[in-house]
Amino acid sequence: MRLELTLRPTRGRYKIPINYNYPLSSVFYRIFSYGSPEFATWLHDNGFINQKGKPLKLFNFSRIFFSNYKIDGNCILASGQIKIVFSSPLGDSIIPAFINGILNTRTITIANNEIGAKFKIHNVIKIDPPTFLRDMKYLALNPIISSIVKENESGKKIIHFLRPEEPELTFQLKKNLLEKYLLIYKEKYNELIHLKLDRDYIDKVGGFSKITKLITIKEGEKTETKVKGFICPVEISASQKMQKIVYDCGLGERNSMGFGMVDLIRTKQSSP
Secondary structure, three states: OEEEEEEEEOOOEEEEEOOOHHHHHHHHHHHHHHHOHHHHHHHHHOOEEOOOOOEEOOOEEOOOEEEEEEEEOOEEEEEEEEEEEEEOOOOOOHHHHHHHHHHOOOEEEEEOOOOEEEEEEEEEEEEOOOOOOOEEEEEEOOOEOOEEEEEOOOOOEEEEEOOOOOOHHHHHHHHHHHHHHHHHHOOOOOOOOEEEEOHHHHHHHOOHHHOEEEEEEOOOOOOOEEEEEEOOOEEEEOOHHHHHHHHHHOOOOOHHHOOOOEEEEEEOOOOO
């Protein structure tokens, strides 16, 4: 289920950090806390545990859609209202908790340690879902992230963010979807699933380097880290239930940090 939030700034012109994923994720946890502090703490510290013991938050959000903006170094200078899409497959728990939080939220602040802006929630509407077919093509609304743990030259284990040209990327993206499917539906996915990046798009924009994005998390803090992802149309062939997972949860990792949200581009002619 998806909700579209319209926020209005408290000032005519404002400035927010260009690396706003972490600040915006913090905003959503704060909204949860306004509705239920206990639920917000549990979701942040624990979440939904899959069979491998890995916690998943099972919510996602889009990039910010600005009315007017320009990039100025590490800042976004903007004016006018903004829109953000919030999504979760759990319409009986996360969505109600989020809505309850919104009802108790007066203003929100999107900021890091140096710059930021305050907004008032002007409107929230439910977005009608698309018709899910076996073959669908999606546009990434923010970077898609997938990683593996590997050893470097000194034998130390490190997180390696998969580049879009690496063959293992699609395997890991499918593996992630299977884990989400099992956690949400409480059953294994036993059908075929095919996933591929739009190579025509990649060639058109100038190659893999043009779709690769580097994002800073907790910018300016001692725990600052960088993650690498990509933005590219993705074609997926899978069951309707799996397509709903893609739409509601997002692709790849760190969805609750605002990564991997997709929207429908078009559907091919196919039987449901």
